[in-house]
Amino acid sequence: MSFEPIGPTPAARAGKIALLVLPFLAGFFCMLLSFVPFSRIFGVEIAPAFGLIAVYYWAVQRPDVFPPYGVFAIGLFYDLLSAGPLGLWALVYLIVYGLVISQRQLIIGRTFSLFWLGFLISSAVAGFLGWALASLYFGQFLSPATVLVQMAATVALFPLFAKLFEQLLQRLLVQG
């Protein structure tokens, strides 16, 4: 007769699972949110890249709970749903994710405005990469105006989502 090794309690285990699953789900819903025609309420046409906010936030705060394949999956679903070039945003998000992780020490634990500035730079990189790749893919010079507007709207909305994610992260850490 053997004894079971003393492991984490069921509650702690559930907390761990939640910590692994919830950030991804949050990112996934952010991605879906891009397709909800909010901007049409006011008769304008902007679809902010909410998915990028999630990728950036978790890459800075807790890359361990938001692994690269999560980033890849979100980018891929975004591509599939938007009927754009398949793999375009998956690639861009992964590159941005890698860049942010490499510069993580500069941002983490500093002021919020620095955190926001980091996002401004990241979304500029993402916008440029996406635009350049899409131009190559379609074999013609695309107008950069749409992607500029999209990224500007995303940067403007960043604080709101950062606060929401912060709430989520704190809840998870209390549980886990």
Place this chain on the structure above:
Amino acid sequence: MVTLAAALLLLGRAETYVVDRARQVVTDLAAPLLELASRPVSAARRVVESTDQYAYVFDENERLREENARLLAWKEAALKLEAKVSRFEALLNVQVDPSIDYVTGRVVGDSGGPFVETIIANVGSQQGIVSGQAVIDTDGLIGRIVATGPQASRILLLTDLNSRVPILVEPSQVRAVLAGDNSAWPRLEFLPAVSEAQAGDRVVTSGDGGLLPPGLPIGTLVETEDGFLRVQTFADRSRLDMVRVLQYEFPREIDRQDAPAALQPPKGDGPFQSPATVPPALTQGGTSAGEGGT
């Protein structure tokens, strides 16, 4: 992971069946979620619009009164023309266009990406939607169906990079192809070098190729600063809500028609259909087109 994404990018360039299928499945699965989310958006939009309208209700009333007076004169002209046309059709033994059935759906999903101009509507193959069908709203043509699933279908807007629609410029009857380039104003391709088309002319579908019904209103010609002609669509891209999918089928088999015994407008039976079978878009589009032309 990065290599995988890059490989997908190259693979997707080939537009394989698997990629299309995957897109459709994901769209179909996401459609109910999007529909749920788009309901409050629609409601909020109506609230914003109605408050907007309260502010201008007096001016709007004046404008409508004037427009009504103008339209009544147009109605008289239209009735006269209708009688004349049906008489001529009878004289010339014209095959009248068949009437077009339609399915109405709601736009539930925006294009999302900055490089694609497609929207998702909550009607699919279960309602008889087939890829290639024209989609209109109350103002005119907005695009056509490019993919369908059981629950949802994707509409390629006229402004998308990949959209090509054969058109006719009225009144000069010049034919061209309307090509989207992701900007708000699609451009004209294959326009004859010397043509009478000019800014302000009305653009309708020509029906060439048999995919789209002829005569659907699209927009008016505008001239850009560098002297090229582009099209301002009647439909407002940012205000799309309810859309209508036209189930048009190109009349492939046409019955042999004999000249009528007496030259009288036909009444229902025989090879003629009633001349009043105008596609639904035409009657609605006609009013906004008259407005856009002034």
